[in-house]
Amino acid sequence: MNHDAAETRPAAVAVADKLTEHVLGALTPGMRLRSEADLAELYGVSRVTMREAVKMLAGRGLLDVARGRRAIVRQPDGSAFGDFLTSLIKSDPKCLFDLIQVRRSLEIQSAMMAARNASRAGIMAAEAALGRMQDAALEAGRDGADAAAQMRFHQADVDFHEALALASGNRVLSYLFEGMSLPLRESFYASRRGQQLRGLSLVDSVASHAHILACISNGDGKGASMAMSKLLDDAERDIRAAYSPASHG
Amino acid sequence: MNHDAAETRPAAVAVADKLTEHVLGALTPGMRLRSEADLAELYGVSRVTMREAVKMLAGRGLLDVARGRRAIVRQPDGSAFGDFLTSLIKSDPKCLFDLIQVRRSLEIQSAMMAARNASRAGIMAAEAALGRMQDAALEAGRDGADAAAQMRFHQADVDFHEALALASGNRVLSYLFEGMSLPLRESFYASRRGQQLRGLSLVDSVASHAHILACISNGDGKGASMAMSKLLDDAERDIRAAYSPASHG
DNA sequence: AAGCGTAAAGTAGTCATATAACTTTGTAAA
């Protein structure tokens, strides 16, 4: 009998859906797919069509394809979300501020949950990131315009917040932060520019982060979330000041 | 000078990147791309390679491709995020609870901001969704197992929360809720099953939502966020009860 | 026996060409 009753979708799309289901249902990250030729025969399409289906999955971030070797199933990560945010902000830069607000509430949640759930290893990871922040802050402090040190500071900053998300035990939170980190990098440098006019320095920022971590390791969720809230309020104020033309005379 | 110095990436990937940049930089949603043949010539690759590049962008959700008509630039929406969440939960169902917690903090943020920023039109949209919730709740109430009415209720529920996000003026929030709605649908039905054993009914849920909306239209952000927090606490409790084997005897 | 290098096989990447199927457009008839 007829198996699909007038399939209207292109074969490549139909095959991509079947392949997606197979990848998600029967395969785990790191596993290799069969060769394109095998898959093409398996799904009853040509190699060209099969390749288009694979490319759609690759675009979605489900597969890693490389020359000469069979495609492998990707570990889930925040890049799909990050790509979406990047294109969104590129098409409407105002969304950067929307993102900053979203980040704020997620960070507060993250700090709260980390205080409740963090393991000793999780706290140590955050401490390590904090140490790297401190090192970079001191280096950047000696030379106010040390771009490399500022970059290291920002990376350590991101690492700190991702360590907190990891310590919270909430994987979705981790992926979200990972995805946000790239689009947010831009706003960081804007805020640094702003902070040269204003008060807060990198060293003060380290102290604020240290306070958050102290609350977390004491299991003080309320204190951690309040401290995080204040940290991000300050950061947002600096970013807005850096972007708005009103501040400087 | 030489422009690519031993290009190691496949041509399809390089072309996809260039096309992405072009789409994001020079085109707006709704615009049509040139024909594949034109693009292939423009980028100096064969039609096959060009099609693979286009398919990658389609997989990322940047383009809508259909047979016979040129590809059009998609309006940004939450589907890329939703696809990611769907595959994540499929590969690890525990992440559903992580998502529910993330949703909780975003909803609180949404309610708070809606109270501050909602226009009259935005509030009316939420009222309309609330009306549909009420209608569906009453219908479902007459027949306790009316699956169609429950489905309408859930859709209206989603509409209500998306209306709030829209009213908040934060586009990122809107996209996030849109993306979460599908993966969360599953948890809704689970909680309904739970609620047949427990107290809260659909009608009570409508009342809770109405209270939130009342706070928002009064500009009471604190009240709105507290009410939202309580609503979602109850919802999460029901969902956990429905999923855990411990509750029922 | 162990290590190494090279040949062979496996695999993804790219191309040219042909044809089918669908959409849009232009034109002529009602």
Add this chain to the structure above:
DNA sequence: TTTACAAAGTTATATGACTACTTTACGCTT
């Protein structure tokens, strides 16, 4: 003006060939 239909535009799919890279296997050297 509306409808019907033909023509052009465009995407979808297949076949076959060839290239370039990766992995594997085999035999040689040490």
